Amino acid sequence: MRNAPRIAQQLSRSIATGTQIRSMTTKAIFAPGGTNDTPQAQQYTKGALERSQLSPDPLAQFKTWFDHANAEKVHQPETVTLSTASLPSGKVSARMVYLKELDEKGFVIYSNWGTSRKAADVASNPNASLTFWWHELERQVRVEGPCERLTSAESQTYYDTRIRGSRLGAWASQQSKVLSGREELEGQVKAVEEQFEGTEKLPVPEFWGGLRVKPEMVEFWQGRESRLHDRFRYLRVEGSEGGWKVERLSP
DSSP: OTTHHHHHHHHHHHHHHHHHHHHHTOOSSOSOSBSTTSSSBOOOOSOOOOGGGSOSSHHHHHHHHHHHHHHTTOSOTTEEEEEEEOTTTOOEEEEEEEOOEEETTEEEEEEEOSSSHHHHHHHHOOEEEEEEEEGGGTEEEEEEEEEEEOOHHHHHHHHTTSOHHHHHHHHHOOTTOOOSOHHHHHHHHHHHHHHTTTOSSOOOOTTEEEEEEOOSEEEEEEOOGGGOOEEEEEEEOTTSTTOEEEEEEOO
16 A cells, blocks of 8 residues: 555645635526525516417517506616617627607617717618517517618708707717716717807707618517427518418427
8 A cells, every 4th residue: 555645645635726726617507586595587477478469560560569568567668779880790799778759661779870889880780689588477578670861851850859968968978989077078068068159059069860670580579388488580571561471489
């Protein structure tokens, strides 16, 4: 047993290494949102979705679901994640915004299109996606398609509905630019206040306004038990005026 000390030393080193590996792989978050103090995920049981319930037009179907979300007091159902990607890098960015309009052409949000990250993304890649999540109804809607800027005249109509502070803020904020501190932003706001002092109707900034996502794909998702969700995808039929193909997708 002359090798016993060496074997013991190797075993001790192996145990220490194993402890280090376990420590390195410890998860800061694991299976959150469990039910009944277990890591098992919450089950979705509030509804089902069948093909017979769907409108032939995804925009009409969205309006139906959006009205239902409002009637059921879903918290700010207009809240939506706007995702964009820059080319040629392909890097994706996402942020929460508000849906402000829906028309026969698509979904409209408003933002800064001069200095923001989304502005740079859309300039290089005009495709974007929207994701709505309505927890209270266990529903989500996804939209994908190319974007187009609204005209200044179109943007002015919505801009006029904003409180004065928000209208001034649109002028003052160089969105996504680095600030030396809060004081710099407040100084920019003060300068704009002085610029428009005594002016009630403010013009919409040229660099700010609406962006319409024109849908080529819309998916309606209803949560179900055991993650066996109901999913229906609308795909625009090329060469067809207003035509859509509807397909059920596997969860």
